Amino acid sequence: MDIDKFLSRTLLLTDKRVNLNDTLFSGQSFSWKAGAPIHEYYSHVIGNSIILLREIKVGFIEVLSTSNYVIGLPIKDYLWRYFFLDLDEKMIIPDNFKQDFSDVWQLVNSYQTVRVMRQDPFEVMVTFMCAQGIGMHLIRRQVSMITERYGQKIRLETPEGEMIFYSFPTPSALASANLDELALCTNNNRIRAANIIAMARSFESGKLALACVRSSECDLETLRETLCAHSGIGLKIADCIALFGLGRLDAFPIDTHVKQYLWEWFGIEAARKSLTEKNYRYLQEAARKILGNEYAGYVGHMLFHCWRKEVKKMKAF
DNA sequence: TTCCAGGGAAAGC
DNA sequence: GCTTTCCATGGA
Numbered sequence: 001m002d003i004d005k006f007l008s009r010t011l012l013l014t015d016k017r018v019n020l021n022d023t024l025f026s027g028q029s030f031s032w033k034a035g036a037p038i039h040e041y042y043s044h045v046i047g048n049s050i051i052l053l054r055e056i057k058v059g060f061i062e063v064l065s066t067s068n069y070v071i072g073l074p075i076k077d078y079l080w081r082y083f084f085l086d087l088d089e090k091m092i093i094p095d096n097f098k099q100d101f102s103d104v105w106q107l108v109n110s111y112q113t114v115r116v117m118r119q120d121p122f123e124v125m126v127t128f129m130c131a132q133g134i135g136m137h138l139i140r141r142q143v144s145m146i147t148e149r150y151g152q153k154i155r156l157e158t159p160e161g162e163m164i165f166y167s168f169p170t171p172s173a174l175a176s177a178n179l180d181e182l183a184l185c186t187n188n189n190r191i192r193a194a195n196i197i198a199m200a201r202s203f204e205s206g207k208l209a210l211a212c213v214r215s216s217e218c219d220l221e222t223l224r225e226t227l228c229a230h231s232g233i234g235l236k237i238a239d240c241i242a243l244f245g246l247g248r249l250d251a252f253p254i255d256t257h258v259k260q261y262l263w264e265w266f267g268i269e270a271a272r273k274s275l276t277e278k279n280y281r282y283l284q285e286a287a288r289k290i291l292g293n294e295y296a297g298y299v300g301h302m303l304f305h306c307w308r309k310e311v312k313k314m315k316a317f
Numbered sequence: 318t319t320c321c322a323g324g325g326a327a328a329g330c
Numbered sequence: 331g332c333t334t335t336c337c338a339t340g341g342a
Contacts, residue, residue: 026323027323028323128323128324131322131324132323132324132325132337132338133321133323133324133325133337133338134321134322134323134338134339134340135321135322135323135339135340135341136322136323137340137341138322138338138340141340186338187338187339187340188338188339189337189338189339191325191326191337192325192337192338195325231325231326232324232325232326233325234324234325234326235324235325236323236324236325237323237324237325240323253323255322255323256321256322256323256324257323258323274334276332276333277332278331278332304323
């Protein structure tokens with residue numbers, strides 16, 4: 001059974017089509033491979049971690065996705081939850097955007113099938129706390145070193161032989177980490193390492209974890225305040241955690257790439273200035289007027305992916 | 318060499 | 331309050 005057949009079966013189960021080639025993990029595209037035994041698909045994502053889909057009996061799937069391990073979940077339930085299948089991507093893009101920016105829409109149109117994945121909140125927090133002002137290469141190296149040092153070793157038999165992966169570290173593993181050791185994994189950045197340890201302790205104490213569980217009940221601003229109370233988490237990282245880890249599709253993170261397309265595609269003057277908090281908030285409001293409010297982050301991510309791939313000519317790793 | 322990468326926070330006006 | 335500088339490293 002190959003991936004296409006797997007998808008045609010899931011299509012029957014869900015009435016929805018998921019093109020695995022269009023899935024994004026923390027905004028990064030990646031490829032899936034068929035493994036062994038059959039009905040098993042895995043992929044490297046950020047760091048030395050994997051997503052593994054394994055059919056354990058007809059219609060039921062086992063999912064190993066870094067720290068998120070679910071056994072015996074019906075395929076339909078898994079796909080609905082993990083790939084946001086309750087979302088009709090054709091309905092989330094405002095008509096006025098298609099009309100007012102038809103040239104951009106022509107470019108972005110084919111990116112509608114992009115799917116943002118619902119990821120583990122703790123993993124998203126650590127990953128994006130490693131992502132300040134450096135390139136993806138270094139971010140991946142940091143996360144990779146953290147998983148190898150503090151995660152659990154996993155052996156996987158594949159047609160290419162045995163492969164070794166590491167699960168994402170638990171909050172308690174990082175909460176009890178030694179500062180000097182963790183700093184070796186974070187570009188020798190001791191401030192970043194200390195921030196991650198403090199955040200993990202807050203998560204382990206239940207304080208931050210509870211805020212995550214209740215994140216859908218509060219407004220976005222309250223959620224951002226809770227996240228930003230932790231040193232090392234500012235507005236941008238808080239928005240990334242809300243979007244990727246907590247399913248808040250209204251959260252609209254603005255990074256250097258989003259800033260670029262807000263100017264180049266939409267001519268928003270403020271996008272040429274630096275991202276101070278004031279300007280960050282202003283740009284978000286400006287973007288919401290174009291992209292809508294409820295799904296601003298999800299739509300923004302299609303644009304993000306399109307911008308990097310079509311305009312910046314960046315390759316998926 | 319210089320600039321730019323998925324920023325945040327402290328320091329300086 | 332708002333803006334500039336520092337943190338830290340590797341690749342183009």
